[in-house]
Amino acid sequence: MKKHYLLTPGPTPIPPEVALKEALPIIHHRTNEFAVIFKDVAEGLKYLFQTKNDVFMTSSSGTGTMESAVVNLLSAGDEVIVASSGNFGDRWAKICQVYGVTVHNANAPWGKPVSASEIEKILKTNPKVKAVYTTFTETSTGVVNDIKAIGEIVSKTDAIMVVDAISGLVGQEFHMDDWKVDVTVSGSQKGFMLAPGLAFVALSDKAWKVTETSKLPKFYFDYKKYKKSLLTSETPFTPPVTLIVALQEAIRMLKEKGIENVWADCRLLAKASREGMKAIGLEIFAESPCDVVTSAKVPEEIGGKIVKILREKYGVSIAGGQGDLKGKIIRFAHMGYIGKADILVGFACLEMVLCELGYKLEKGKSVAAVQEVLLNN
């Protein structure tokens, strides 16, 4: 009987219209019927990525596509730059190291964005760098990186720019082509309003050229196999059919709303969430806060308990900190199918949990701050 409110940065809530599509009788993937859906989805993804490049799908979590963007582009011994300021940025470096790729770090402290000029400096002194790997919105800290500025710099070199946009895409404004991003990877369970299990990747022509010289071993994630599938609508392996069918509906809804409006809503919810946090004395953790997840510092003596109590007493799921930030921050997501009322629920219940934990606050104050932003924008 427990009612759930999901304010986590993935999985995010799934609209009932989309969930019911997932439950429809399954169709076979080697049929005209599926090919029609597949083509429609492939076109819709281009719109969401803001790209003219083909976008293809893999049956995996987001990390699987991140690995695909290493093994399809590089060879052992290659040099890359990883610009990280959080848990997911660090994952790029871990994957590269597994494959014998030399990593130049352009890291920023967790909570701050990475520095485009630092990347520029490393590129200048290391002309052999083949690719720059970074993160659009760093889910672990709530920071957005300036992909446009980094893209501008990388595009003037022979290196390609690879962006993990798993949590940021279809939430925060993103233009793959205009921002000169060469490889964008993303996943289904965030802004796409879908269940996890489907991941996306798009490559520029410059990136496709780089794949030709890559010698790292790959089979399941071999881009050549997927590229071929876009021409024939025949996926190389059995695709997650029900997720793709549901994605068609999610894309229909997103197109109907318009991607600019999706971005604007997310931006508004982010602003409201920041004001809500500040109104009850919780400092925003991220220096350059993103639009898809808001992180705020919480007192260490109660930090480890908030997420658990909020979920158990009120059915409200938010996220805590990862790694060194465990117990030190809380994170409210506001991407995908999370709406204004969800954010109000989140803050109203958060206040009650904080009261229970002995934290001093004026009841209703964060809710009022959220209302203020929502009413005046």
Add this chain to the structure above:
Amino acid sequence: MKKHYLLTPGPTPIPPEVALKEALPIIHHRTNEFAVIFKDVAEGLKYLFQTKNDVFMTSSSGTGTMESAVVNLLSAGDEVIVASSGNFGDRWAKICQVYGVTVHNANAPWGKPVSASEIEKILKTNPKVKAVYTTFTETSTGVVNDIKAIGEIVSKTDAIMVVDAISGLVGQEFHMDDWKVDVTVSGSQKGFMLAPGLAFVALSDKAWKVTETSKLPKFYFDYKKYKKSLLTSETPFTPPVTLIVALQEAIRMLKEKGIENVWADCRLLAKASREGMKAIGLEIFAESPCDVVTSAKVPEEIGGKIVKILREKYGVSIAGGQGDLKGKIIRFAHMGYIGKADILVGFACLEMVLCELGYKLEKGKSVAAVQEVLLNN
């Protein structure tokens, strides 16, 4: 308005009870609620695999787990035996070659089972062989291989035995432990009655020891990460939550029926399907036919048209041949949620399509042959 009947060897039909679970509001994977489901599913999988070993799940298609069973067990330059007699057996060799593994072929012609004594011979003359890769039921031809006999031979050596049981598991009788299988991989969209996107793998202690010396690069499919998750119920990456929730229901249904009854039903449908084919003059293609898919030869002049017309006119999806067998065979699946009435529909409609294509047959004869088997068993 078109009504679909899925008789394809994956995806197979999904019971409505399972499909509706997939559509339930999604829960977060880092919660006690999910941990309870995760543990229950992990236990249920042991029953379906007939093993005491842990079974863990990856977010991928079956091919992804096949690759995982190469990169986690081997190092470049290692020697293995691949015993193949079809498209999916050949995939083991292709994956091994990508990773610089030397393959000794113990292949049989398509349509025949692989030879245990041939494997024994190669093992004797190549004592450095680290693993034997083979296929339980070869979906492309409808053959079942004698895994028990091969397991007996391999278990006497230092090599490990790796079985692709993607289409065979939870359909054809299989005993991972009793048959001395070291690594079993499978996928969700066949006997498990689930949508594609979830894959399974189980390792014996002997196989876990082999993973310790493996040097092939891996990150997303690294077994160590998944092994840890079984202790903590914390998956290494965002799992396909909706599929796992649905799997719990599928396992509940399978347990209620009893795995022996699932095997017996599949066996009966296979026998009925073979008699149906023979009754209208279609020769069974597989020498050692499996219980999950029945393949029969069709005249080459009409072979390429049957599958298409059957689907378009009657909504009945069956499979044709792959590779060299394209247009030469048809394949009826009878695993998972495919029942007696589905097989009758399949044959009744197949007869009409064959009539339309000018093939000579006595109407109702294959249906009668199927009925005969179903009534007398």
